[in-house]
Amino acid sequence: MAGKVNLDIQTILDKEFNIDFKGYNATEVDSFLDLIIQDYQTYQEITGDLNQKIAELERTNASLRAKLIEVEGRTRALEANPTPAQQGASNVDILKRLSRLEEEVFEQKKKNQQ
Numbered sequence: 001m002a003g004k005v006n007l008d009i010q011t012i013l014d015k016e017f018n019i020d021f022k023g024y025n026a027t028e029v030d031s032f033l034d035l036i037i038q039d040y041q042t043y044q045e046i047t048g049d050l051n052q053k054i055a056e057l058e059r060t061n062a063s064l065r066a067k068l069i070e071v072e073g074r075t076r077a078l079e080a081n082p083t084p085a086q087q088g089a090s091n092v093d094i095l096k097r098l099s100r101l102e103e104e105v106f107e108q109k110k111k112n113q114q
Helices: 009-014 026-080 084-113
Strands: none
Touching: 009 026
């Protein structure tokens, strides 16, 4: 961060101005610089907190991405090699559908015969 900003708290604190006959009131300048220092301190605290939150969110994101990759891998493995229970469930669904179709065909034949 030091390379991106021109001033830091210590530079502002140590700054000395030449006193001129028509110059600024030194007390007012010091008071104003004190406010600037307070703002810099607040700014540094805020950016520090935000950087910590960013790092935490990046860790969480990386963890969730790893879990997602793991789950996708398991899903692909299960789709490629279904368990017997999954195959049985699939077969039951097919049998139910066939049964419904047979009933409809049978009912259609009954109606056509009448």
